Amino acid sequence: MVRYEVPNVNEHMSFLEMLDVLNESLIAKGEDPVAFDHDCREGICGMCGFMINGKAHGGFKGTTVCQLHMRKFKDGDELYLEPWRARAFPVIKDLAVNRVSFDRIIAAGGFITAPTGSAPDGNAIQVPKRDADLAMDAAACIGCGACVAACPNAAAALFVGAKISHLGHLPQGQVERDRRALAMVQQMNREGFANCTNIGECEAACPKQIKLEVIAFNNHDYIKAAFTERPETAVAGEG
Numbered sequence: 137m138v139r140y141e142v143p144n145v146n147e148h149m150s151f152l153e154m155l156d157v158l159n160e161s162l163i164a165k166g167e168d169p170v171a172f173d174h175d176c177r178e179g180i181c182g183m184c185g186f187m188i189n190g191k192a193h194g195g196f197k198g199t200t201v202c203q204l205h206m207r208k209f210k211d212g213d214e215l216y217l218e219p220w221r222a223r224a225f226p227v228i229k230d231l232a233v234n235r236v237s238f239d240r241i242i243a244a245g246g247f248i249t250a251p252t253g254s255a256p257d258g259n260a261i262q263v264p265k266r267d268a269d270l271a272m273d274a275a276a277c278i279g280c281g282a283c284v285a286a287c288p289n290a291a292a293a294l295f296v297g298a299k300i301s302h303l304g305h306l307p308q309g310q311v312e313r314d315r316r317a318l319a320m321v322q323q324m325n326r327e328g329f330a331n332c333t334n335i336g337e338c339e340a341a342c343p344k345q346i347k348l349e350v351i352a353f354n355n356h357d358y359i360k361a362a363f364t365e366r367p368e369t370a371v372a373g374e375g
């Protein structure tokens with residue numbers, strides 16, 4: 137750990153703006169800035185994220201670090217910042233970790249195969265309201281990785297469950313539903329993420345408030361696909 141003092145912080149700054157101020161002063165002194173990931177700074181891209189005092193994104197409900205403001209802290213507070221800790225998220229530098237393992241899980245099956253071309257009519261495929269709501273709730277996942285960092289097992293079940301639940305609730309996602317669940321869970325295991333043991337830290341840490349129910353949806357789809365339709369691909373303990 138390295139100790140920095142940041143004297144010129146005001147309550148309107150976001151947490152990342154506070155780090156910008158720190159980094160400007162470090163650069164002016166010829167020192168290395170603190171590395172951290174960010175992009176949109178609006179809570180929608182999923183690039184930001186690290187532990188603040190042992191809590192993913194600082195532990196404030198439904199809040200990414202880019203949307204966390206310094207008024208949530210008191211003048212003189214000591215804050216301990218650490219990167220996500222998980223074997224599947226190797227540290228690049230300081231607070232930045234490599235989350236390409238998430239990209240490989242998506243590439244394994246987190247999509248629908250559809251012809252490109254002009255946009256289809258919005259009402260061409262009707263979706264029941266309840267399914268549309270459940271799909272939209274799951275689609276809120278921004279892939280930040282806080283769920284993995286918060287989980288004592290470093291499980292990616294909430295992330296994978298959100299992606300499988302998103303597409304699995306829509307008519308367009310039905311054709312590849314079994315293959316998707318198999319491929320994504322198997323890739324999750326290959327990446328070194330552990331399994332869910334129902335602790336629930338992921339749900340508590342998720343800045344998009346993804347619910348544990350997506351893991352049940354994922355388990356249903358995986359078990360149905362692996363043990364019923366393609367038993368030769370089933371691996372005990374997966375999912």
Ligand code: SF4
Pocket residue numbers: 276277278279280281282283284294295298341342343344345346
């Ligand atoms: S489920 Fe939540 S915590 Fe996990 S990657 Fe998605 S948005 Fe981040």
Ligand code: FES
Pocket residue numbers: 173174175176177178179180181182183184185200201202203278
């Ligand atoms: S920088 Fe995009 S979600 Fe925080």
